[in-house]
Amino acid sequence: MSGQDAERRLRGRGRECEVLHNLIADVRSGGSGVLVLRGEAGVGKTALLEEVHEQASGFQVVAVSGVESDMELAFAGLHQLCAPLMRHIEELPEPQREALNVAFGRGVGETPDRFLVGLAGLSLLAAAADEQPVLCVVDDAQWLDQVSLQTLGFIARRLLAEPVALVFAVRDHPELLTGLPELVVDGLSDTAARELLESVMIGAIDPRVRDRIVAETRGIPLAILEVPRSVSATELAGGFWISGKRSSAAAVEHGFVRRVQALPQQTRQLLLLAAAEPIGDAALFMRAAARLGIPVDELAPAEADGLIDFGSRMRFHHPLIRSASYRAADLADRRAAHRALAEATDPQTDPDRRAWHFANAAAGPDDSVADALEQSAARVQSRGGIAAAATFLERATALTADPALRVSRALAAAHAKRDAAASDAAHELLAIAELGQPTEHQRAMIGRLRGQMDFVRSRAGGPGAPQLAETAPALLDAARRLDGIDDYSSRECYLESIAALMYAGRLADPDALAATAEAARTALRDKTELPRAVDHLLRGVAERIAGGPRDGATGMRVALQAMCDQAEADDTAVGRWLKVPGFPIMQETCAHELWDEVSLLKLSTAAVRYARATGALAGLPRALIYRAGVHLVAGEFASAAQLLEEAESITMATEHMSPIRYHSLLLDAWRGDAAAAGRLLEAAAADGAARGEGRLLGLTGYAAAVLYNGLGRYREAFAAASEACEYEDFGIYGWCSFELIEAATRTGADAAARQALDHLTERAGASGTDWGRGVLANAQAMLADDSCAEELFVEAIERLGRTRIVVHQARVRLLYGEWLRRVNRRTDARTHLTEAHEMFTRMGAGAYVERARRELVATGEKVRKQQVSTSGDLTAQEAQIARLAGDGLTNQEIGAQLFISTHTVEWHLRKVFVKLGISSRRQLRTVSWAS
Known part of the structure; x- marks a missing residue:
């Protein structure tokens, strides 16, 4: 059908049809296309989906429609969409194949990460597209089960080089599918609306009535099309139409309700049965109708009225008709329909939908139905459907008569709702649990869960979010309550409370962190056995905070060593760490406090390896950021940037919040772009102040000091470092002290420099590592007399040379070279300044490159231009691939690691070959990559 034909059929939709036709044309030429049609009910989104279907000749078309229902069957929508493509499942890599089989109930295995299922869905679409282009149509996306919608959103964000079109239609829910290309579908223009109205009228219509109808229907096509069915010819012709009758989608639905109510009783019951059965299974419908004792022929009046089609699948002509059929029935009839459907559903092949229908049929508490729902929750959770499990448990709670069991189920449902990011529902369930008679252990767990949710909400920010410091008391209270009842949970809760106050930092009560650490230390005092690494971590952190910089090191070292050993022997331990948002950060912070590069490298490597190998995409951004920090201190800025970019893209694809990344701040500071870094630092400081995240203020001070020391703007560096050092941020303070020492020695603030050196000596000097002692020797050299300085600089170079901490290796070379020039040893100075210049150039530390260049020029050296890496024109993802x-x-292995399809890998590699001027993969091994 041509564009003009489409315009004649879809009056007033020329712009929308052109967008859809271009999308299909792009996919025909080998690209991919994604579009979200967004608009209110009845505005014509379904008609536009039918139009794109018409245009897709030669495509394989798969479709799914959401159903307005409380039902949350995990991956039900995705399964229905993918079912016609499952003949390609054997073409998928084994982990993806297994994940999809478990998610769809076709196999048994460990709970799959929902985004590994998403990657499997993407691979399935790509495999099908090898035969012919694929069009995926998702109507009423707002009514799909949550996990299916999230997974399809992930797939949409990862489509790039596959001949696949994915088109959603969604009502005006701004929180759904945000960030995807969208087309807002509004009401028709007055001219198009008048033409549409006149085209469906049999007789004449009074022009004044016509114009009033056009105005009050707001150009909503479905409302206009319903006018001849709901307004008499006399009203229309004579001008007696009642104003306001058909002014909204709600009024249109009311019109459908009236049409349903005008049907015979048994027809209405069959329509209700079809409305309550969400997948349109005609065989199930007929079995349920037989249980109600109603012949299916009684559906004929509804078919004749254009409300429903009865074929191999039941199909309502519009979603509003389905909801109208359900709402037109009284409660007793709805329960009878659900009971008939439950009894007609096979308990072996579909036990979960059967349990849900029985739940909707229940008139009051029913322990047998609640038991079945609880079993269903366990099954769907094992398939990765946490949102579905939460809904089953919530309903089970409502149907449970036994008070103690009700409390237990409410608490379990609250945990599931929290994990499904439905915190409001989780809080309601916690209130239900409290209204029962919870045990002391349950009361403590209620408090802990509230505190955890408040902590996450405060870090995400937004209206009504608590300040970070406000979340700690509830966690501390829960930890105390759990002590002696559930020691494992108690220790974790103490650690969570400390983490909340560490994030709050200087914006919290000055005594709160020390008091909480002392409470944890007291709780651990009589505990002779600490079997877990997390227990040792708590002891070390608590002793360090409560006792001072020389305490706690043993506990932290034991914890980090135990975690390194576990990471090598037990991947499941790594998986547990990644599921706790603050735990990798606590690991990293303790390693920084101990200047322990070995633990940083081992633990970050294990985290990324586990997340990539298992498809744990929810934890992968945290693992990538963790690893990016290791690349950053190793001077591998390009690698750090690639991982941060990948983490950001995954965060966007999975629709998680995207707070400012700590390592992004540091990366910009080290690169030395004053304008770009300044904007990011200013935004980060404002964000930290708004959320009560004082640690972010400390980090911005440290990053600003790095930036300004590199630029040679030492007074600004001194001010930033001084402000950062006003509060002892755990794991950052030693680094801030070093920046303060350098800035202070350049501005004549010797007293401040010596005080900072005392602080650094307590921390780095007691570390026992070459990293810590090398940085300390460097700092001591800056303050030493000329007779002692050289020996300290040489010690720093030797110690740091045994580490991977290239940023500090380059810094000591620069500082030593500058000192040598000042004592008029120009030849020696040139040696170290040249080395520093080359190291900073390889990193991409622009400000420090320029600082080293100025010093070299002052020695009389002509600075040669550094060779630019051949990979410089590649994007971060191209370089990574x-x-x-x-x-x-292989391409398949790369796709699995980076959560993209093999088509996208091939597409990127073709561009890489062109940019690098090579023709084979073997030549990639000879490319000199920028670090």
């Missing part, structure tokens, strides 16, 4: 290909990974 090229590296992996150069390491010998």
Whole structure:
């Protein structure tokens, strides 16, 4: 059908039809296309989906429609969409194949990460698209089960080089599918609306009535099309139409209710049965109708009235007709319909939908139905459907008569709702649990869950979110309550309370962190056995905070060593760490406090390895950021940037909040772009102040000091470092002290420099590592007399040379070279300044490159231009794919690691070959990559 034909059929939709036709044309030419049609009910989104279907000749078309229902069957929508494509499942890599089979109930295995299921869905679409282009149509997306919608959103964000079109229609829910290309579908223009109205009228219509109808229907096509059915010819012709009758989608639905109510009683019951059965299974419908004792022929009047089609699948002509059929029935009839459907559903093949229908049929508490719902919750959770499990448990709670069991189920449902990011529902369930008779352990767990949700909400920010410091008391109270009842949970809760106050930092009560650490230390005092690494971590952190910089090191070292050992032997331990949002950060902070690069490297590597190998995409951004920090201190800025970019893209794809990344601040500061870094630092400081995240203020001070020391703006560096050092941020303070020492020695603030050196000596000097002692020797050299300085600089170079901490290796070379020039040893100075210049150039530390260049020029050296890496024109993802290909990974293996399809890998590699002027993967091994 041509664009003009479509315009004649869809009056007033020329712009929308052109967008859809272009999307299909792009996919025909080998690209991909995603579009969200957003608009209110009845505005014509379904008609536009039918139009794109018409245009997709030669495509394989798969479709799914959401159903307005409380039902939350995990991956039900995705399963229905993918069912016609499952013949390609054997083409998927084994982890993806297994994940999809478990999610769809076709196999048994460990709970799959929902985004590994998403990658499997993407691979399935790509495999099908090898045969012919694929069009996926998702109507009423707002009514799909939550996990299906999230997964389809992930797939949509990862489509790039596959001939696949994915088109959603969604009502005006701004929180759904945000960030995807969208087309807002509004009401028709007055001219198009008048033409549409006149085209469906049999007789004449009074022009004044016509114009009033057009105005009050707001150009909503469905409202206009319903006018001849709901307004008499006399009213229309004579001008007696009642103003306001058909002014909204709600009024249109009311019109459908009236049409349903005008049907015979048994027809209405069959329509209700079809409305309550969400997947349109005609065989199930007929079995349920037989249980009600109603012949299916009684559906004929509804078919004749254009409300429903009865074929191999039941199909309402519009979603509003389904909801109208359900709402037109009284409660007793609805329960009878659900009971008939439950009894007609096979308990072996579909036990969960059967349990849900029985739940909707229940008139009051029913322990047998609640038991079945609880069993269903366990099954759907094992398939990765946490949102579905939460809904089953919530309903089970409502149907449970036994008070003690009701409390237990409410608490379990609250945990599931929290995990499904439905915190409001979780809080309501916690209130239900409290109204019962919870045990002391349950009361404590209620408090802990509230505190955890408040902590997450405060870090995300937004209206009504509590300040970070406000979340700690509830966690501390829960930890105390759990002590002696559930020691494992108590220790974790103490650690969570400390973490909340560590994030709050200087914006919290000055004594709160020390008091909480002392409470944890007291609780641990009589505990002779600490079997877990997390227990040792708590002891070390608590002793360090409560006792001072020379305390706690043993506990933290034991914890980090135990975690490193676990990471090598037990991947499940790594998985548990990644599921706790603050735990990788606590690991990283303790390693920083101890200047322990070995633990940083081992633990961050294990985290990324586990997340990639298992498809744990929810935890992968945290793992990537953790690893990016290791690349950053190793001077591998390009690698750090690639991981941060990947973490950001995954965060966007999974629709999680995207707070400012700590390592992004540091990366910009080290790169030395004053304008770009300044904007990010200013935004981060404002964000930290708004959320009560004082630690972010400390980090911005440290990052600003790094930036300004590199630029040679030492007074600004001194001010930033001084402000950062006003509060002892755990794991950052030693680094801030070093920046303060350098800035102070350049501005004549010797007293401040010596005080900072005392603080650094207590921390880095007691570390026992080459990293810590090398940084300390460097700082001591800056304050030493000329007779002692050289020996300290040499010690710093030797110690740091045994580490991977290249940023400090380059800094000591620069500082030593500057000192040598000041004592007029120009030849020696040139040696170290040249080395520093080359190291900073390889990193991409622009400000420090320029500082080293100025010093070299002052020695009389002519600075040669550094060779630019051949990979410089590649994007971060292109460089990452090229590296992996150069390491010998196949396209399928690369796609699995980076959560993209093999088509996208191939597409990127073609561009890499052109940019690098090579023609084979083997040549990638010879490319000199920028760090």
